[in-house]
Amino acid sequence: MLTKEERKKIRRQNRAEAQKEQTEKIRLGLIAPPEPKVKMANLMRVLGTDAVQDPTKVEAHVRAQMAKRQKAHEETNAARKLTPEQRKEKKVKKLQEDTSNGVKVAVYGVADLRDPAKKFKIETNAKQLYMTGLIVAFKDCNCVVVEGGPKQQKKFKRLMLHRIKWGESSKRNKNVEDDDDESDEDDSGTNKINKYCQLVWEGEVTQRAFSDVRFKSCPTEAFAREQFRRHSVEHYWNLVYSNTILQASGMDTI
Template sequence: MSNLMKVKSLALKQTQYPTRLEKRIRSEAAEHVQAHIDRNIARKLTPAEHREKKERKLFDEPNTLEAIVSVYKINDLSHPQTCFIIDVNAQENRLCGCAVIYDGIGVVVVEDGNKSIKRYGKLMLELIDWASAVKEEDEDESDDKPANKCVLVRLGCVAKLSVNKFTFH
């Protein structure tokens, strides 16, 4: 405030009425702040525009004409909690494909854009604790089974998507 008083008083050469000068400076500063707030409000996105921008950021990839396919093999996919996590995250990432469980062994095939596949791959390979994701009765019966883990079998490109949603079999 004192800096503005000095600048204004030098520019106007009116130091006879410091109170009037201070009042004028305060009103100009308030106008400046209000103009700043008004500009921000005018630029603010509506909730629908904000949702659309977030979806574009997460899922749109305008430069890719092909889909990425990844195949994961899990030694024991019999625990219902991990099946639920796999299913829900595939749907949230808008992935297409399927998960097949046969005799406890699981294969998950997902396909879509690069961003979604990267997020899903991080979930499958790093975030899920596969060693603790086995049924308790299986742990008591046999100790000779290999440790439960998820392995990325294949990652590649295809020209177009072969299915349009994620399913569990």
């Protein structure tokens, strides 16, 4: 891969070569020389005495030439412009990554996933990035597993650990959570619910375990574990569940 300076140098050399070739053709009489590029700023310098003899005629000629150049520029841009289908295909091609040599997997543990806005952000962003995975909600142990390429994982990781403010609540869910927080406070007045999102594990596997992104709300721990067992990735749930137990007991995770 060439550096930025090397690409600029090659482009400069190609332009100089093309200009040299055009100059040789003009010198040999094969093509007519281009008319001088006249603007209102260089009118007197380019045309000289002609501009003094009939200023009105010269100004009209210059403005017509400027309009002609502008029209040619707009037509070139319109011919190069992509159709809506081509733009969509380009965007999809940019987001999708080749995972034939390996799939990057990230497992996140979330303490509180009751906010509908946060659930929507996670699921929607995973689908927009063309990732696959599973989102399981179970009380204070919520597991988010996503599969994709390195760039997709980088964007999703920023969403989970930086963009989403886990300690904040949406307006429509704030009143409900305030009531829950009051009931979850101990005698000292501190909130027992620990709102956090933690990257429990990330690595690479040979193939995907999921075909799309799905959200599952599980009433029991056994039902949540079954969602992963169906795809032969029960160890993902074990990681998050054991990490949640360590968090609850106040121990540091390994």
